[in-house]
Amino acid sequence: MDYVPEGQLKAMQAYGGDAKQxxxxxxxxxxxMQASAQAMSPFTAATGEKAEKILAQMKTGKVLIYRTLGMNQAASSTGEYALDQSLSKALTECAIK
Known part of the structure; x- marks a missing residue:
């Protein structure tokens, strides 16, 4: 995603200042802008070692408990999702070990 519209950055140049400023x-x-967009997003993503640790926990777990914060929504909510054979099947289909 492009969090920073280029037009806004060009408009900021009109305020002057040297190149360093x-x-x-x-x-x-x-x-x-990026921090604001991330804070308001209902999604979280992980990569690398962190993602591997999360998947390892999910593979041995029975239930995924999730929480959605209501920063840009009406309210916060918590839910559960059963972790069953469908997780293993999906990981296999996506070639994730």
């Missing part, structure tokens, strides 16, 4: 301003703006 512009770079700091753009970097700060991009970081703030």
């Amino acid at each position: 512009q770079q700091m301003l753009e970097s700060t703006y991009k970081t703030a």
Whole structure:
């Protein structure tokens, strides 16, 4: 996803400042926009070792308990999803060991 519209960054250049100040301003703006978008997203993703640890726990577990925070939604909620043979089947079909 593109969290930072290019038009907004170009508009910020009109405020002046030297190249170093512009770079700091753009970097700060991009970081703030990305952090805001991530905080408001109902999704979380993991890769690498963290993802492997999560999958290992899921493979030995019986239930996945999840929580959705209501930051950009009406309310928070908690739910459960049974971890059964369908998980193993799906991982195999996706070539995930």
